[in-house]
Amino acid sequence: MSNTTDLPAEEERVKRNVPPWVVLALVCMAQFMVVLDVSVVNVALPAIAADLKVEAEGLQWIVNAYVLTSAGFLLLGGRAADLFGRKLVFILGLVLFSVSSLVGGFADTPGVLIAARAVQGLGAAVLSPATLTILTTTFADGPMRARAIATWGAVGAAGGAAGSVVGGVLTDLVSWRWILLINVPIGAVAVAVALLALAESRDATRARRLDVTGAVLVTLGLTALEYGLVGTHDHGWGSARALVPMIVGALALAAFVLWQARFAAAPLMPLRIFRSRSVTGANLVQFLLGVAGFAVWYFLSLYMQNVLGYTAIQAGLAFIPHTTMIIIASKSTPRLVARFGFRPLLVVGALISASGFLWQAQITPGSGLVTGVLLPGMLITGGMGLTFAPIAMAATSGVSHDEAGLVSGVLNSSRQVGGSLGLAALATVSTTHTASLAAGTPAPAALTAGYALAFLVCAGVLLAAAAAVFALPRARA
CATH class of the missing domain: 1.10.287 (Helix Hairpins)
Structure with missing residues (x-):
């Protein structure tokens, strides 16, 4: 392995006549896969449950096995890329992700599928940080790097938005198994390109210690x-x-x-960063936002298919307005933060989402697409979109530039941890309430009541998030 640092990696890429756009396309493809697989399974859950005989309370593990391992090892993956070589770690992450996708695609029991999803999460935790560090070693500081990182971020957002649509199309037209198997040929091509196109680099000034x-x-x-x-x-x-x-x-x-x-010796999460009020407050708010953010896709996917009778494709397409609202709202935040500061925007975003969840909690088996799914869901996701940039700005406002990357990684972990633990608790609340209803209650009505209670709890969580914003110091971005 080369002991080169970041600058020689750029020089080596130039010597090998590798166009920078090839590297950009490669890392964006990898990031798209990682983000896509967080949401792609949601629409496929009813089909997975029917095929593998998964109970309702067990479906959440198919989502959370990926999210938990990704959150737990994300910071470790970022450090490994810096210490042991970005190219090596990137390829290792791709191989882990692709092989586990293959195993999950052929799973014949829920246990095998959940285990494969956990290894997928480990691959994602190794792969995702390496994609960003490869960009910073490929593109010199300045406008080109800024455009490359902006493209990387946009592709990641597109992966999250496309998850429901891709999952629905593959589940209906082929099989739910292809939401995982599709990663295998893509991963194989990416590994081949990485071997040829990427230059190795690592931070030779730091001791190779991993927590x-x-x-x-x-x-x-x-x-x-x-x-x-x-x-x-x-x-x-x-x-x-x-x-x-x-x-x-x-x-x-x-x-x-x-x-x-x-x-x-080399802490995964140095506790000193939590001496900053901005870091502590932002992680608390992000945790609460994560609880509600993961739940909306999960329960709406089940409601549309189990109660409204939508196919997987129809459910996936129904999420397009939700993801559009996220994009529109998040695009508007720079101007709004510059004018009002991040605290007011976080409060407003959380309250808008809370009002959407309160509306969503009124669903019945007879609710239509517009008033039962689209309008309340667009309020929820629009409010969420207003919080993405301000929460990152809030977290990093009280720390030095050198620690901004670490704080951002911890913030991302807080969101995933909040989402996974919140989904576990909300799924239990929902299924328990459904089971408690009288035996004579029709199944659609019982299921809807359980989902509605979960949405109501989410509204309360977001009200708590709005209150927690006031733990942040007053500042303008």
Whole structure:
């Protein structure tokens, strides 16, 4: 492996006559895959449940196995790319992601599928940070790098927006298995291009220390906590089946904090950053936003297919206005933040989303597409779109430039952790309420009542997020 630093990597790329657009296309393709696979499974969940006989409370693991491992190992993946070589780590991430997609695509039991999704999340945690660092070593500082990073960000946003549509098309026209199998040929081509086009580089000034223990502890803690939350549905909150995993999870998370504070030579999440009020407050708000943000896609996908009788394609297409609102709202934030500051915009965004969830909680089996899905959903996602840039600005406003990358990584992890744990709790609330209804209640009405209660809880969470914004210091971006 080369001991070159960032500048020689650019020189080596030029010597090999590799056009920079090839590198940009490669990393954007990889980032698109990573972001796409967060949302692509949502529309396919009913088909997966029918094929593999997955219970309603178990469906969330197909989403969260990916999200949890990605969140737990994301910071570790970013550091590994810097220390061991961006090209090496990028290819390793691609191979992990593609092989696990192959295994998941041929899974014949829920356990195999969930395990494959967990390894996919590990591949994503390794791959995603490497895509950005490769861009910064390929393009010199200035307008070209700015345009390349903007393109990378836009492609990532498009991956999230396209997930529901791609999932619906593949599920209806081929099989739900192709939402995973499609990654295999794309990954194989990307590996071949990476071997030929990428130049190796790493930060030779830093010791090769990775906080693997920290990553394992935080992932174990979150997984055990979620496993306990899921267990409350069948066994109750006071049962050993629920309490023991939650206690184990809490102890593992406490051990993680102690390890970071006292023993880690190269902490995964240096606790000193939380001395900043802006960092602590922003992560609290982001956690709460993540709880509601993940839930809207999950429960609306189930509602449209299980209650309204939509096909997977129809459900995917119905999400296009939601994703359009996210794009429109997020594009408007720079001007709004410059005029009003990030605190007012975060409060307004959270309140708009909360009002959308309150409206969404009024759904019935007879609700139509416009008033039952589109209008409340566009309020929810429009409000969410207003928060994306301001929360990142809020988090980094109180830290030095050198720590902005670390803070951004922690903020992203907070969103994913909030989304995964929130989805576990909300799925339990929803299925428990559905099961509690009288035996004579028609299935569509019982399911709708469960989904509506989850949306109502989300509205309360977003009201709490709006209140938590006031923990942030007053500042203008």
